[in-house]
Amino acid sequence: MTPSPSPLRDLLDRAGTTGAVYAALAGVLVIGSLFVAFQGSHLFTAANTVDLFTRGSLLGFLAIGQTLVILCRSLDLSVGYVAALSTMVSAIVMAGDPSRIVLGIGATLGLAALIGLVNGLVVTRLRVNPFITTLGTGLLIKGYLDTRFQGPAGSIPAEFQTFGLSRIGVLPVSTLVMLALAVLAILFLRRTRMGFHMYAVGGDSEVARLSGIRPEIPVITAHVLCSMTAGIAGLLLASRFGTGNTLVYNNGYELEAIAAVVLGGTYLLGGRGGVAGTMAGVFILATLDTVFNTLSVDPFVKDVLRGAIVIAAVAVYARGRHGRTSVRPRFTSGGAPPAPPPPPPPTATPSARGGDR
Amino acid sequence: MTRPTRLSPGALSSALRGGTGTVAVLLTLIFLVIAVQNPSFFEGPPLMAFAKKAAPLVVLALGQYLVIVSGEFDLSVGSLVGAQVVIAARLIDGDEASTLPVIGLMLLFGLVVGLVNGLITTVLRVPSIITTLGTMLILFGAVRYWTGGAPTGALSEGFRVFGRHGLDGVPVIGQLPWALVIAAVLTVGAVLLMRSPYGRSLMATGDNDTAAAFSGVRVRRVRTLAFVGSSLAATVAAILIGGFAGVTAQVGQGLEFTAITAVVLGGVVLGGGRGSVIAAVLGALTVEALFTLFNQLYLPSTIQPAAQGLIIIAAVAYASRRGDRRPPRHARRRPVHPNDRPLDPSRR
Numbered sequence A: 001m002t003p004s005p006s007p008l009r010d011l012l013d014r015a016g017t018t019g020a021v022y023a024a025l026a027g028v029l030v031i032g033s034l035f036v037a038f039q040g041s042h043l044f045t046a047a048n049t050v051d052l053f054t055r056g057s058l059l060g061f062l063a064i065g066q067t068l069v070i071l072c073r074s075l076d077l078s079v080g081y082v083a084a085l086s087t088m089v090s091a092i093v094m095a096g097d098p099s100r101i102v103l104g105i106g107a108t109l110g111l112a113a114l115i116g117l118v119n120g121l122v123v124t125r126l127r128v129n130p131f132i133t134t135l136g137t138g139l140l141i142k143g144y145l146d147t148r149f150q151g152p153a154g155s156i157p158a159e160f161q162t163f164g165l166s167r168i169g170v171l172p173v174s175t176l177v178m179l180a181l182a183v184l185a186i187l188f189l190r191r192t193r194m195g196f197h198m199y200a201v202g203g204d205s206e207v208a209r210l211s212g213i214r215p216e217i218p219v220i221t222a223h224v225l226c227s228m229t230a231g232i233a234g235l236l237l238a239s240r241f242g243t244g245n246t247l248v249y250n251n252g253y254e255l256e257a258i259a260a261v262v263l264g265g266t267y268l269l270g271g272r273g274g275v276a277g278t279m280a281g282v283f284i285l286a287t288l289d290t291v292f293n294t295l296s297v298d299p300f301v302k303d304v305l306r307g308a309i310v311i312a313a314v315a316v317y318a319r320g321r322h323g324r325t326s327v328r329p330r331f332t333s334g335g336a337p338p339a340p341p342p343p344p345p346p347t348a349t350p351s352a353r354g355g356d357r
Numbered sequence B: 001m002t003r004p005t006r007l008s009p010g011a012l013s014s015a016l017r018g019g020t021g022t023v024a025v026l027l028t029l030i031f032l033v034i035a036v037q038n039p040s041f042f043e044g045p046p047l048m049a050f051a052k053k054a055a056p057l058v059v060l061a062l063g064q065y066l067v068i069v070s071g072e073f074d075l076s077v078g079s080l081v082g083a084q085v086v087i088a089a090r091l092i093d094g095d096e097a098s099t100l101p102v103i104g105l106m107l108l109f110g111l112v113v114g115l116v117n118g119l120i121t122t123v124l125r126v127p128s129i130i131t132t133l134g135t136m137l138i139l140f141g142a143v144r145y146w147t148g149g150a151p152t153g154a155l156s157e158g159f160r161v162f163g164r165h166g167l168d169g170v171p172v173i174g175q176l177p178w179a180l181v182i183a184a185v186l187t188v189g190a191v192l193l194m195r196s197p198y199g200r201s202l203m204a205t206g207d208n209d210t211a212a213a214f215s216g217v218r219v220r221r222v223r224t225l226a227f228v229g230s231s232l233a234a235t236v237a238a239i240l241i242g243g244f245a246g247v248t249a250q251v252g253q254g255l256e257f258t259a260i261t262a263v264v265l266g267g268v269v270l271g272g273g274r275g276s277v278i279a280a281v282l283g284a285l286t287v288e289a290l291f292t293l294f295n296q297l298y299l300p301s302t303i304q305p306a307a308q309g310l311i312i313i314a315a316v317a318y319a320s321r322r323g324d325r326r327p328p329r330h331a332r333r334r335p336v337h338p339n340d341r342p343l344d345p346s347r348r
Helices: A007-038 A046-070 A079-094 A098-124 A130-148 A156-166 A173-191 A191-204 A205-210 A216-241 A247-250 A254-264 A276-292 A299-327 B010-036 B043-067 B077-092 B096-122 B128-147 B157-164 B178-195 B197-207 B209-214 B219-245 B255-265 B279-295 B302-320 B338-347
Strands: B164-170 B176-177
Touching: A007 A299, A007 B219, A046 A079, A046 A173, A046 A191, A046 A216, A046 A254, A046 A276, A046 B197, A079 A098, A079 A130, A079 B010, A098 A130, A098 A156, A098 B176, A130 A247, A130 B255, A130 B302, A156 A173, A156 A216, A156 B164, A173 A216, A191 A205, A191 A216, A191 B128, A191 B279, A205 A254, A205 B128, A205 B197, A205 B279, A247 A254, A247 B178, A254 A276, A254 A299, A276 A299, A299 B128, B010 B302, B043 B077, B043 B157, B043 B164, B043 B176, B043 B178, B043 B197, B043 B255, B043 B279, B077 B096, B077 B219, B077 B255, B096 B128, B096 B157, B096 B219, B128 B279, B157 B219, B164 B338, B176 B178, B178 B197, B178 B219, B178 B279, B197 B209, B197 B219, B209 B219, B255 B338
Parallel strands: none
Antiparallel strands: B164 B176
16 A cells, blocks of 8 residues: 655645654564564565465454544454454354355344444443443453353354465455455545544544534444454454354454554544554554564563554654644634645545544 | 533532442442351451452552543553562562562662653653553563563562561451551552642643643653552552462453552543542452452352443443533543633533
8 A cells, every 4th residue: 555646735744644654664664674684584475474464454454443433532442352252153153054154244243233332322321431331341241251151162164264264365365355444444434424523523522512413423333333343353363263262352452453553643532543544553563573473583572572662653653743733733713724635545544634624 | 411511619529429429339239248148257357358358459549540540541550560579579589588678679660660651651642551551561571581481489478478467466357467557558648649739730630731731730740650659559569469369470460450440430530630549449449349249159250250341331330420421522631722611502
């Protein structure tokens, strides 16, 4: 994904956001390949590239949904548990029978959507802090999974395992699906009314309400979509394992997804950012993992480096952004008319400024 | 959806009382059920055993309270507790004489971790959830790399006194655990701290850091000190947990979420600026009482998280229904601009 040529002013406008993230991704790729080359091997071998894309696809699904939720100034800590539940549901419903694949996918996504709906309703109607809500639903699902299942269950038909295992060239099918979903999400945020409402509610829900938006609707929608992408991540995991596995939730996916979203330049307090940046964040994390693997870094040192790199990247990024926002307020009450929106190609970066509309 | 008509200081303080009241009622209810199940629970020794078990969480909740009330999170405390216990075991290695120096070193290490968390969050403007997530990963990885994956060494008896033993021969209760004494002293200290100028500044910072900065609060210093407080509390909790439970690789895992749960259950709003120390302590006791109740009811341990999740959501939903009528995602960090005032009539 390369940013298409756009007017210079627009480019400068975005230099602090998505552009910087893609520059960071390029930097990580270059530095990573230099390190690997120093060790006498090659980062962009077919095996490593496949590994990189495979890591990216799973995290990507989770991060796309998480982006929507964070844009609405909410948070979803339950995605890891929803993904674990989804592997079980899909494997048990499919039960190794190819004719039940569609039923399995439907049941998984339906249940995930239902969990998202509950999250959204609790956050908006009962006004429980999203952190607590999704931590609570996550714990609920964990309790159910641990009580009901002792180990792997169900089975995924071979036909559906192609989703997780097959690839075209070096591009795994799951990565292609994930990138397609990312493009859809970008279009959703940039072109649909609901997408604009998400930015508005995330920016300031009171202002959004006074402008005639019902602030609950975008938040609930974001939670439903986020849980559904977690459901897709669960389907992907199930198709890789060939069975349902409850221990998926131990992998800390929710925090990794949040890290990817924030690394991608989405403002944790809502209203600014987008899925294009998140994709760069996802592939930065995936590249780091692949590089560490190729260098066979001690897994514990890997944790240390990952933590330090995430903090450092966000710190560098926060510096740039803060300089910009202090110069240009987000909601100007007058002054220059908004700049005409640039012609946005589907893969272009979404503009995260409420002032444009 | 009810809308706030106006927000007076009176409404705010009643919201506070609402949160504390809710958790107090909940704690009383859980204690009542425990008492019905097991009437001897309140007969001194069992109650003191409960206090000994609950003390680390109370201490952690106090630290987490400081950070949450200033408008931030500290996700690193679980990892820090684990790291400190492992460090203590490795450095003491069963040697009585090195107990006190190592405890001093642990406190110093906690201070440094808190300072790093605070400075990265305030000076480098990294969101605290990311900062502390990063330090969580770093501590987790670094300590395991240092010890080669599994904790090594042993704690000395002198180290374990704080978590395990107490003042013997006290009438009625038998033994007064040191853990309870430490938790009580720190609670009183935290209450006094929140009444001091520093506490007021911390509360103001959490409510609205821009307004606090304009009123002369050194926002960065105040927040950084809150992180230091949280890390020091985690260090004390590590000393108590290490003494009580010993050294395992899993020590401290998930404690950050339990501590945040405890604080929020007490009605301290995430986003900062509200809530009392007592409410946070009651929240910690409630969480611990809940675990005790589950044990007494012989529930399978796997069902505990489910019940915990349900109760957190229900309690917070109930508290936010009664007390705070403000929409939760209202932009609390932004100062209310004078031009906002004319909008008020349309809100009614």
